[in-house]
Every structure is written in structure tokens, then in C-alpha cells.
Amino acid sequence: xxxxxxxxxxxxxxxxxxxxxxxxxxxxxxxxxxxxxxxxxxxxxxxxxxxxxxxxxxxxxxxxxxxxxxxxxxxxxxxxxxxxxxxxxxxxxxxxxxxxxxxxxxxxxxxxxxxxx
Amino acid sequence: xxxxxxxxxxxxxxxxxxxxxxxxxxxxxxxxxxxxxxxxxxxxxxxxxxxxxxxxxxxxxxxxxxxxxxxxxxxxxxxxxxxxxxxxxxxxxxxxxxxxxxxxxxxxxxxxx
Numbered sequence: 001x002x003x004x005x006x007x008x009x010x011x012x013x014x015x016x017x018x019x020x021x022x023x024x025x026x027x028x029x030x031x032x033x034x035x036x037x038x039x040x041x042x043x044x045x046x047x048x049x050x051x052x053x054x055x056x057x058x059x060x061x062x063x064x065x066x067x068x069x070x071x072x073x074x075x076x077x078x079x080x081x082x083x084x085x086x087x088x089x090x091x092x093x094x095x096x097x098x099x100x101x102x103x104x105x106x107x108x109x110x111x112x113x114x115x116x117x
Numbered sequence: 118x119x120x121x122x123x124x125x126x127x128x129x130x131x132x133x134x135x136x137x138x139x140x141x142x143x144x145x146x147x148x149x150x151x152x153x154x155x156x157x158x159x160x161x162x163x164x165x166x167x168x169x170x171x172x173x174x175x176x177x178x179x180x181x182x183x184x185x186x187x188x189x190x191x192x193x194x195x196x197x198x199x200x201x202x203x204x205x206x207x208x209x210x211x212x213x214x215x216x217x218x219x220x221x222x223x224x225x226x227x228x229x230x
Contacts, residue, residue, distance in 0.1 A: 035218060044221065044224075052216050091160065104150050104165050105162070110159050
């Protein structure tokens with residue numbers, strides 16, 4: 001079974017600064033997908049960014065980028081120019097590519113990101 | 118609007134009672150999922166369904182049941198066998214294609230009376 005570990009229960013960053021959230025995972029599979037989801041106080045789950053394991057290039061979405069290290073099984077999220085609206089819980093998630101990836105996501109326990117004005 | 122509707126937003130259960138959480142989608146997605154979220158635990162998979170009339174247990178299925186009679190609907194019943202049902206429940210859907218992300222409903226908060 002796959003596991004996802006987020007070692008930082010809470011992180012704090014000044015507005016406009018850059019912060020990196022850590023995620024490691026354990027799998028014996030070679031083909032899979034990785035995701036970062038954001039959950040603001042409204043508790044809605046919002047996709048931030050995704051990465052296919054077969055792609056070497058790190059995914060980027062505006063101020064959000066990842067550092068995907070397949071050999072190290074690491075998938076960190078970098079948020080540049082942090083904004084107050086970025087304050088939320090952030091979850092790293094893994095999905096197997098086997099059986100079309102239809103077996104659901106495996107989530108880490110989350111990192112609570114605080115933005116200091 | 119296309120989306121996922123979970124109802125009710127808040128639900129209270131008495132001891133020994135079964136309760137059903139509703140999840141309806143009009144995204145025409147084949148796959149549907151139920152997750153449970155506890156503080157400090159992240160989301161854990163309860164049940165999932167890839168097609169109508171078929172579903173599989175997830176990691177924490179004990180004390181729960183589901184049905185998938187229609188593509189649009191995937192209700193979750195929390196039975197009296199679930200001794201610690203207090204949690205936030207999230208329904209999700211996806212197309213079942215490759216790297217497409219899951220889409221989530223707004224959740225149901227279940228508490229014990």
C-alpha cells in the first residue's frame with residue numbers, strides 16, 4: 001500500500017515571501033500521479049497542481065510550482081509571493097496509474113499554512 | 118451549473134440510528150468516491166464506485182454502506198455499527214481518465230447527539 005507523509009503540521013510565512021511545503025511518498029509503482037490540494041476554512045477541496053510521474057519537468061501553475069524528485073520519492077510545493085488568500089490546509093495526494101487510477105487518492109495528513117500580514 | 122451536491126450540510130445522529138448522506142453529480146463522471154476527514158488525519162477512503170451497480174471498499178469501509186443505482190448518485194449510509202461516526206464527509210467524482218483530478222463536493226459534517 002502507498003503512504004504519503006507531510007512532515008510539517010504547520011508552516012508560517014510572511015506575506016509576499018516564498019514558502020515550501022514538503023511531501024514524501026512510498027510506493028513500489030513506477031507510474032502514478034501526484035496532486036496538491038488546498039482546503040481553506042470553507043473546507044472546500046481545491047486542486048492546486050498536479051504532476052505525472054513519467055514527466056521529468058516540474059509542474060507550474062502561476063505562483064505555485066513543484067519540485068518532483070522521483071528517485072527520492074519527494075514532491076514539494078513552492079508558493080511564491082504568498083498572499084493572504086493562500087492561508088489554508090494543504091494536502092499532498094497520490095494516485096496509482098494502475099487500473100486507470102480509479103482506486104482513489106491516498107492523502108497525507110496535511111500542512112496548515114499561515115500567512116502573516 | 119455543473120457540480121457535486123452534498124446534503125445535508127450538517128447532520129446529527131442518535132445512538133443506534135442509521136443515517137444517509139447524499140451525493141449527487143451532474144458532471145457525467147463515471148467514478149465516485151466517499152472520504153472521511155478527521156482532525157489531523159487527512160482524508161481516508163471509505164468506498165468508491167467506477168460504474169453503476171458496482172462499488173468497492175476503501176480503507177475504512179467498516180460501519181458504512183453505499184449504493185450506486187444511478188450514475189448521478191452515490192449515497193453513503195453510516196450504520197449503527199460505526200461507533201465513531203463524528204467526522205467531515207467528502208464526496209468526490211472523476212472521469213476515470215489518467216491524470217484528471219478528482220472534484221469534491223462541499224462536504225457533510227456528521228455529529229453524534
